[in-house]
Amino acid sequence: MDIEKLIEKYKAGETTLKEEQFLLENTSDVDTEMSAWFQYAKQKRKEPTPALKEKIWASISKKRIPFRIGMFAAAASILFLAVFFIHNARQEKLAYEKKEATLKEALAMLSEPEIIPSKKNIIYEDELVIIYNNPE
């Protein structure tokens, strides 16, 4: 690769990252005005340590745990409320059934009321009109 041409291309902002990497690594012995810059850029380039990636994931996971705890707490609250309402409704139903049974028991203790036929004296009767009197 012609280094001088590549440097011109570099100065014009037309090189790829790969070509720029090549320049950083292969121009230490080349006499060019950009040598100092290439040396500086090469030294300043830093790759993140693998430990950083792990550290970041660990902190993200930590952040997710309280969120999960929150979700579980919300689900537990809903479940508790649901159980509470179902239990209450069942209690109400049982109380109603108990009341009904007591009422039936009370009614059973009473004698059937005797239906006394009314004493009506029919004076006149046809298809349309009935005339009667009641001695009571």
Added chain:
Amino acid sequence: MVNRLLGNSTTAQDATQEIMIKLWDKRKQIENHPNLTGFVFMTARNYCLDILKRKGPKLVSSDLELNNLHAATGQEEFEWNELTSIVEKILKQLPEQQRDIMTMRDIDGLEFKEIAEATGLKLEHVRVLLSRARKEVAASLKKMEDYGH
């Protein structure tokens, strides 16, 4: 890039962690972003600039040079510190946008579309500014060499 902007490995690691958590929280909103990597770099850059704003001004160049001289122990280290001082002085003379673009490309190794997203500029404009910056750095370095620093 975070390390370069913040200049401290521990701070940079903490900042990277914060940035990634911010992005994780927004994952539903950004999953269909057309340039996700660019968006990540933009978020990271803005976060670092916020930190730097809160921290206040950095050391001035003379202090930096002095620090470098104090820190130098061997010949090689002394030469490296001298080179760093020269290059950083030249970088400081560049317009801010050009300096940012040149460092993002040559030190952080970002693609043009990532730089465009991070800076909010058009891709072609990024190329033009990068070319200007590189030519300016080349000219300054040549001038220094001609004058023997």
